[in-house]
Amino acid sequence: MTVISPEERLEAAREQAALWCVRLADNALTPAEHDELQAWFEADADHRGLLDDAVMAWRAVEEQAAGPGLIALRREALDDLRRAQHGRWARPGRRRAMWAALAACLVAAVGGGVAWRASLPDVYRTTEGERRIVELADGSRASLDSATVLKVKYERGRRRLWLDSGRAKFSVAKDPLRPFSVAAGDKLVVATGTVFSVERLTGQMRVVLYEGHVAVLDDKTGRADTAVPLKIDGAPADRLLTPDHELVASTRTNATVVSQLDPVRAKAWENGQLVFQDEPMDLAVERVNRYARDKLKIGDPGVAQLRISGVFTSGDTGAFVDGVTAVLPVHAVAANGVTVLKIDRGQKNSAPSGVSSTS
Numbered sequence: 001m002t003v004i005s006p007e008e009r010l011e012a013a014r015e016q017a018a019l020w021c022v023r024l025a026d027n028a029l030t031p032a033e034h035d036e037l038q039a040w041f042e043a044d045a046d047h048r049g050l051l052d053d054a055v056m057a058w059r060a061v062e063e064q065a066a067g068p069g070l071i072a073l074r075r076e077a078l079d080d081l082r083r084a085q086h087g088r089w090a091r092p093g094r095r096r097a098m099w100a101a102l103a104a105c106l107v108a109a110v111g112g113g114v115a116w117r118a119s120l121p122d123v124y125r126t127t128e129g130e131r132r133i134v135e136l137a138d139g140s141r142a143s144l145d146s147a148t149v150l151k152v153k154y155e156r157g158r159r160r161l162w163l164d165s166g167r168a169k170f171s172v173a174k175d176p177l178r179p180f181s182v183a184a185g186d187k188l189v190v191a192t193g194t195v196f197s198v199e200r201l202t203g204q205m206r207v208v209l210y211e212g213h214v215a216v217l218d219d220k221t222g223r224a225d226t227a228v229p230l231k232i233d234g235a236p237a238d239r240l241l242t243p244d245h246e247l248v249a250s251t252r253t254n255a256t257v258v259s260q261l262d263p264v265r266a267k268a269w270e271n272g273q274l275v276f277q278d279e280p281m282d283l284a285v286e287r288v289n290r291y292a293r294d295k296l297k298i299g300d301p302g303v304a305q306l307r308i309s310g311v312f313t314s315g316d317t318g319a320f321v322d323g324v325t326a327v328l329p330v331h332a333v334a335a336n337g338v339t340v341l342k343i344d345r346g347q348k349n350s351a352p353s354g355v356s357s358t359s
Helices: 006-026 029-041 046-064 068-084 093-112 112-117 281-289 299-303 317-326
Strands: 122-125 130-135 140-145 149-154 158-165 167-171 180-184 187-193 193-203 204-211 215-218 228-231 233-238 246-250 258-259 272-281 295-298 305-313 330-335 337-343 355-357
Touching: 006 029, 006 046, 029 046, 029 215, 112 122, 140 149, 149 258, 158 167, 158 193, 158 305, 167 180, 180 193, 187 193, 193 281, 272 281, 281 299, 295 299, 295 317, 299 337, 305 317, 317 337
Parallel strands: 158 180, 295 337
Antiparallel strands: 122 149, 130 140, 140 167, 149 158, 167 193, 180 187, 187 215, 193 204, 204 246, 228 233, 246 258, 272 305, 305 355, 330 337
């Protein structure tokens, strides 16, 4: 039995993405090819990401598409990639060259694959410590938190978005005939005109409603997680989320909790503040890391179970570590750009102003 390493599997997926690029750049897909492409997407969640990366490369070289040198490279790349359909490239140098050829191939799609471009969502990203406001095509606005990836695609009759990571706040332009939906894992937040935010954390998805109303559905079954009879976009919703409330849905179980929320605290992240109120340490660290280049790591399961309350400046990881180690039985060990938090059962310090804890 042949064992395929993760690296070989990734390399094969990259090659397949390049071959799809050729087919999409050359001609419109047949219905059978569309089904084949969809099956490839469904085979591995990472496949869409590979095509997203290709789109980024495409856009990076788009302005240079008409250059004579690039046109020649594009023609050569297309010929090269067509030959690759009849066999795997064996030499490592050829595999490395494939990605350069892929960028050229994507330039070909600029001129000949308008339908291909229209079929893919727009992708918006922020890095650690970066926040960004995006004006969407329908007049809606998305405010992206740090380390966030948001995909947007408008189709006839609906506005679809996917939050792959991080957090985003949406001010939705009213359009009752085109519901606005944000998918986060297996949860779907649906609205027609409102202001709300969606956040993805390890093991959970959080929705905060500021204005209007939203329904949170199971994206696979259409079952609502939130008891006012309602149908949105053809899907039944058993309960609505009301303003100044937060819904926390587990992505591992069916557990869902709705609680009232201080609206000022709910908007603090937009002003560069991290506000924790009886927050589990593992989620607090995950949020801090969203803004930090030098990451924190929980090195002891006991640390993850501790809880903390306090207000911190986003990006000031040192202040967070100082506060945590002062109030909790925790000590920090820094090495190679990572600060590891471990239990220190003999530590009994008093909390600095504005920081409290619950263990």
